[in-house]
Amino acid sequence: MTNNKSKLHSKILLSPPHMSGHEQKFIEDAFEQNWISPLGPNVDSFENDIELYLNQNRHVAVLNSGTAAIHLALKMIGVKANDEVLCQTKTFVASVNPVKYLGATPVLIDSEKETWNICPKLLEEAIVDRMSKGKKPKAIIAVSLYGMPYNATQIETISKKYDIPVIEDCAEAFGSDLNGKKCGTFGDFSILSFNGNKIITTSGGGALISKSKGFKNKAIFLASQAKEPGEHYLHQTIGYNYRMSNIIAGIGRGQIKVLDEYVSLRRRNFKYYQQSLNHIKGITFLKEPNGYRSNRWLTCMLLDNETTRNNVMEWLNNHDIESRPSWKPMHLQPVYKNTPAYLNGVSSELHRRGLCLPSGSNLSEKDLQRIVNIIKSYFGET
Numbered sequence: 001m002t003n004n005k006s007k008l009h010s011k012i013l014l015s016p017p018h019m020s021g022h023e024q025k026f027i028e029d030a031f032e033q034n035w036i037s038p039l040g041p042n043v044d045s046f047e048n049d050i051e052l053y054l055n056q057n058r059h060v061a062v063l064n065s066g067t068a069a070i071h072l073a074l075k076m077i078g079v080k081a082n083d084e085v086l087c088q089t090k091t092f093v094a095s096v097n098p099v100k101y102l103g104a105t106p107v108l109i110d111s112e113k114e115t116w117n118i119c120p121k122l123l124e125e126a127i128v129d130r131m132s133k134g135k136k137p138k139a140i141i142a143v144s145l146y147g148m149p150y151n152a153t154q155i156e157t158i159s160k161k162y163d164i165p166v167i168e169d170c171a172e173a174f175g176s177d178l179n180g181k182k183c184g185t186f187g188d189f190s191i192l193s194f195n196g197n198k199i200i201t202t203s204g205g206g207a208l209i210s211k212s213k214g215f216k217n218k219a220i221f222l223a224s225q226a227k228e229p230g231e232h233y234l235h236q237t238i239g240y241n242y243r244m245s246n247i248i249a250g251i252g253r254g255q256i257k258v259l260d261e262y263v264s265l266r267r268r269n270f271k272y273y274q275q276s277l278n279h280i281k282g283i284t285f286l287k288e289p290n291g292y293r294s295n296r297w298l299t300c301m302l303l304d305n306e307t308t309r310n311n312v313m314e315w316l317n318n319h320d321i322e323s324r325p326s327w328k329p330m331h332l333q334p335v336y337k338n339t340p341a342y343l344n345g346v347s348s349e350l351h352r353r354g355l356c357l358p359s360g361s362n363l364s365e366k367d368l369q370r371i372v373n374i375i376k377s378y379f380g381e382t
């Protein structure tokens with residue numbers, strides 16, 4: 001059974017799940033062997049599949065969400081109450097919330113125009129400024145938004161210069177690469193998400209990627225209630241219930257088989273939009289800088305201004321096509337209004353002008369044509 005189209009909606013959705021047909025078998029195996037638990041052969045194999053895919057001697061622990069993976073990464077770095085953590089402001093809220101779970105303070109950093117991700121120059125200014133105020137930040141959370149890798153070369157240089165570890169949030173960038181190296185291999189810790197809207201999905205889930213077997217084992221330990229070995233339910237640390245289940249991992253095993261194919265399909269979507277709409281005055285798209293290869297998880301186009309963006313969004317909605325404004329940066333979120341921030345205006349402008357278009361790997365050529373024609377008709381082209 002391949003459910004390539006969401007049967008519940010006639011609407012064209014932003015980024016719906018896309019099952020490949022390989023998933024069911026692994027789930028059936030799990031049922032047959034009664035591995036209905038947060039451990040089992042699918043869990044081990046899915047971790048192995050991800051390690052092989054990344055191909056950089058990385059160690060993977062699969063978890064029940066990407067948010068949990070960020071939480072554990074911060075925990076393993078040793079972030080504690082009242083510490084400061086530098087975070088890209090232009091992101092989904094899940095990148096930043098785990099900092100608050102630990103009672104620490106996020107320090108928000110604006111974007112660069114080239115990738116829309118954390119601006120290396122502002123990041124360094126922020127580090128110098130925080131240190132001059134007497135507090136050295138404990139970690140950097142850099143995000144590869146919409147699949148575009150952040151400038152990992154410069155961020156790594158800064159990380160080494162000031163000896164501050166990087167958490168690479170590539171929840172949206174599985175399958176992307178920079179200078180031939182896969183996203184997921186740039187941070188001291190990296191995280192993936194398999195939420196329902198991501199390029200591959202397990203319905204919900206995530207992964208923590210680290211550089212040693214020791215960190216992987218520690219992550220699994222913390223994600224399994226920090227239960228000490230042995231039969232006696234001995235606990236010396238506070239743990240969490242964050243492990244991925246064997247059923248869910250079965251979906252992941254089926255999905256990772258088609259990851260590269262889905263990257264091609266999402267890149268096809270981007271190219272189609274760009275080639276069909278680029279000539280319209282006031283519409284632009286983010287180019288890949290040299291050496292960058294984005295999975296183009298979501299195609300986000302920029303309009304002239306916020307009014308046009310909102311009108312196009314409404315026009316699409318009236319035609320049963322879902323679209324969404326580009327992420328609202330954290331420094332504009334009520335919940336983070338008192339958080340320190342180092343800003344240059346880039347992320348707020350992207351939020352005002354950005355519109356994410358339907359980008360699923362299961363979009364048909366006909367869907368793409370229809371979406372493009374509706375957008376063209378808004379601009380008076382038929």
Ligand SMILES: *Cc1c(COP(=O)(O)O)cnc(C)c1O
Pocket residue numbers: 064065066067068091092094095143169171172192193194195204205206
């Ligand atoms: C989806 C997402 C996450 C969180 O992943 P979940 O699996 O939904 O917890 C984190 N960061 C970014 C940038 C995301 O898009």
